[in-house]
Amino acid sequence: MKTLDWTIVETLAALDSGQVSALELTEAHIAAVESLNPHLNAFITITSEIARKQAHAADVARRAGAAPALAGIPLAIKDLFCSENVRTTAGSKILGPFIPPYESTVSGKLFSAGAVMLGKANLDEFAMGSSNITSAYGPAANPWKRGDGAKLVPGGSSGGSASAVAARIAMGATGTDTGGSIRQPASFCGIAGIKPTYGRCSRFGIIAFASSLDQAGPMARSVEDCAVLLEVMSGFDPKDSTSADRTVPNFRAACGRNIAGMRVGIPVEYRVSGMAPEIEKLWQAGIDWLKHEGAEIFDVSLPHTKYGLAVYYIVAPAEASSNLARYDGVRFGTRVEGEDLIELYERTRAAGFGAEVKRRIMIGTYVLSEGYYDAYYLKAQKIRSLILRDFREAFANVDVLLTPTTPSAAFAIGEKMDDPVTMYLNDVFTVPASLAGVPAMSVPAGLDSCGLPLGLQVIGRHFDEESVFAIAAALERAADFRSLPALRAGATP
Amino acid sequence: MSLDPATVRRIAKLARIHLDDDDELPRLQKELNTILGYVEQLAEVNVEGVMPLSGGMEIAMRMREDVVNDGGYPEKILANAPDRIGDFFAVPKVVE
Numbered sequence: 088m089k090t091l092d093w094t095i096v097e098t099l100a101a102l103d104s105g106q107v108s109a110l111e112l113t114e115a116h117i118a119a120v121e122s123l124n125p126h127l128n129a130f131i132t133i134t135s136e137i138a139r140k141q142a143h144a145a146d147v148a149r150r151a152g153a154a155p156a157l158a159g160i161p162l163a164i165k166d167l168f169c170s171e172n173v174r175t176t177a178g179s180k181i182l183g184p185f186i187p188p189y190e191s192t193v194s195g196k197l198f199s200a201g202a203v204m205l206g207k208a209n210l211d212e213f214a215m216g217s218s219n220i221t222s223a224y225g226p227a228a229n230p231w232k233r234g235d236g237a238k239l240v241p242g243g244s245s246g247g248s249a250s251a252v253a254a255r256i257a258m259g260a261t262g263t264d265t266g267g268s269i270r271q272p273a274s275f276c277g278i279a280g281i282k283p284t285y286g287r288c289s290r291f292g293i294i295a296f297a298s299s300l301d302q303a304g305p306m307a308r309s310v311e312d313c314a315v316l317l318e319v320m321s322g323f324d325p326k327d328s329t330s331a332d333r334t335v336p337n338f339r340a341a342c343g344r345n346i347a348g349m350r351v352g353i354p355v356e357y358r359v360s361g362m363a364p365e366i367e368k369l370w371q372a373g374i375d376w377l378k379h380e381g382a383e384i385f386d387v388s389l390p391h392t393k394y395g396l397a398v399y400y401i402v403a404p405a406e407a408s409s410n411l412a413r414y415d416g417v418r419f420g421t422r423v424e425g426e427d428l429i430e431l432y433e434r435t436r437a438a439g440f441g442a443e444v445k446r447r448i449m450i451g452t453y454v455l456s457e458g459y460y461d462a463y464y465l466k467a468q469k470i471r472s473l474i475l476r477d478f479r480e481a482f483a484n485v486d487v488l489l490t491p492t493t494p495s496a497a498f499a500i501g502e503k504m505d506d507p508v509t510m511y512l513n514d515v516f517t518v519p520a521s522l523a524g525v526p527a528m529s530v531p532a533g534l535d536s537c538g539l540p541l542g543l544q545v546i547g548r549h550f551d552e553e554s555v556f557a558i559a560a561a562l563e564r565a566a567d568f569r570s571l572p573a574l575r576a577g578a579t580p
Numbered sequence: 581m582s583l584d585p586a587t588v589r590r591i592a593k594l595a596r597i598h599l600d601d602d603d604e605l606p607r608l609q610k611e612l613n614t615i616l617g618y619v620e621q622l623a624e625v626n627v628e629g630v631m632p633l634s635g636g637m638e639i640a641m642r643m644r645e646d647v648v649n650d651g652g653y654p655e656k657i658l659a660n661a662p663d664r665i666g667d668f669f670a671v672p673k674v675v676e
Binding site: 184185186188285299325328329332391393394396397398400401408412415416417418419420421422424425426427428429430431432433434436437440445446448449450452453456463465466467468469470471472473475506507508511524 | 583588591592594595596597598599600608611612614615616618619621622623625627630631632633634635641642644653656657659660661662663669671672673674
């Protein structure tokens, strides 16, 4: 069915004109989920009945002339957002039986705006990963295929979200990004995704990984679709102490801005040695496209870039070790009994957490422990200051930065698994923006020699998502990325 | 520096994670040492006079009135409890 290929913006017009009803649209997506999810494992929990109810309500509202902004748009909700009365697992066994009694602010805003929930999307356990391999519910698959037929990862941690959107079994999705978890899977699956400024979207009801870095954002098949979703997801929330009390700009309008005269920085430190020639070529193409549209290009320096990943792998595990202390088998989740309370904790956590989560909790515990706090954690926080200063200084001269999103295209399950650091290197281009709290977006821009999608990243100033959208939309127009994944609704799997 | 098995065991104890000595301990020791080896590079950065950055932004925490503004629904709170006695979470006996 052709409707499954529409963007959200196109669909809203079709819904408004009566070309299709929300219920028809939702039924088409439910059928697509049923046929493709066994191949993709993009959803941990499918919520077709909720989707039908929401779609029906959207049709009723539209007939009454009171359709809210996203009435009838079917979405995947990352299984890190608490859904009231729907199992929410965070991709972990330890939350296997968890049914939240409340809704996250961001998903609640989407549903108030009429969005339809198709299901809860797969992810790396507690959002810790770059491959979706660490999910306790099995890996999600990338709908793209390369010549050797190897099963490719969709990236992570928002891998199920990216897979579902790319395969056209959802029109958009929520993701969360702590060090690249929206941008890297978006790049791997050939879709768009933005991590907004830290504080733009409420963290309330999002299962916490690293609280000073976690940020929700949308993933969709066009830059403008992301803008439409982000406008609904954003806004002040008194339930999140770091939520920004700022008005939400018209992001969609920003996508149509003329970029002539905008100043684009190219950070020299991102030109890492050994960068794949095709990544370098794509980056240059991005520069040329923006120049052609009248943007001015400048080399800029972010001298502490090379320390970003090391800082991240101290700060994020430290915060995770603290946030995940709550999973003790007492108040919610799975419990494994023990002789005494301590043994109950230790057995519960040993059985409930996967290997990557245990690794990060232990690193975090170590860097926060007596005698090591100053050498590791405090030192990392100070270098984080220097990384933020780098961005501030660069943004004194340019409006946005342009970089590749990832150092390579999607890899196969089993690759890059020699040791944890090899896997962590996936996030080398995305982590610095997370540490600085600035908005960053990935746009599909081309294919590598294996026919796999590659993304370019646009990084902006704090709370200037509008410039990010303007530049990202210009890149999208120039790249004219129309390639389709092998596995998608409407194609035979 | 590199972690010895006793230190790995101590970290696991602090993190309240039971480790299987034969299999998990040596594997984790190797992996944690790889990660710590990687972050060693931070030692070369001069951070004299630099203030630590704890949040995603240099913003002060917002305060609110110190009043009860939520609660009063024990059933909702206890609905996910693995074990309960009345309106309480239940755990193995702690005090003899």
